[in-house]
Amino acid sequence: MSDIWSWEAIGFPVMLSLRIACISGIVSFAAAVWVATWMNRYTFRGKILVETVFMLPLVLPPSVVGLLLLTILGRRSWIGQAAEWITRQPIVFSVTGAVIASAVVAFPLVYQTLKTGFALVDRDVLESSRSQGASELQVLWYMVLPLSWRSLVTGFVLGFARALGEFGATLMVAGNIPGKTQTLPTAIYFAVDAGHMELAWSLTIITILISFILLLLTGKIRGTD
Template structure:
């Protein structure tokens, strides 16, 4: 068994990087969910159920499948990957950007489903009354829908953050496991176990459990609040 030595690169770096990626990815998934959930609740069109099914696919697909799809779309041989590399002078794959994209994709379905359900529960008669008095859709969103659905908003963000924090498979395929650069908590745990460094693996696991427990406790309190 490998000896365990505390250092920032071994413990602190994966924690900080995971929190950074989860914060950005959770926020992106949350904002996208607001816009898309509002649109899907408001409009009806042919093939709507198919579009919604596509949105939910990352929730049920194996992470390796999601990772392979993202590699195909964002890899250096794709036009998106080549354009991004030309603009930023670095590839998307094996970078923090790739990790953020992967985490955003897998966390989006949770945020979307939570917000869509929350928006659907807002009383439509109240909204129609406000429309009849001249309120614009933006005013309805800002002054009525978002305040009335605030529990769903907070829950959606927390769930997206937690899912992004725990993302492993797709992130590993797209961003790799580069210590100090793309190594997150889940990948650090996996490779610590693979190296038979169980003290390190358990230290990172306990930290991950504590963070996840706090997030789930927060979500439960929000859902149970009146």
């Protein structure tokens, strides 16, 4: 019984999930800022097709996303082989794999939030800045980002929450190794599977509390005048 309530059973999944959510949240946020800026700025043939590809992880079953990532990042792919040669360890069944899976799944939600926020910025203000000699980077940094700060914060919080709750893709790419890659969702699933309901409920309550606080924060930001 003592093993069920150990640090490895409760503390580690909580801390690892928060760590993965933070890193993948930052990665998906940075990618979404760049992509949303680019997509709002330019019009080109096939734009809808490209955007559809970006949004696919939002609607695809997590197992499908996990299989695609496993194929791309596995030891048989050149990406997986190159990464293993550089880091001396494979991407799959590692924390890095969990971060990548969570970032991929969270990206569409962050991207859609930022894209909507950027689209609301007054175009005349941006064109005026450009006419004064401001570069695109300066326009983004001094105009677009400050004027859409609510969307930025909301996007990051939603991406963090989505990464925190990611299960399917993470399980396929990173596995469920206690003390190494076991996150909150996978710990809950396997606790139920093993019949440890008290442990499963404890982890579930922790997850609900964290998610509730994040969604409450998002609601407060959206309701700010």
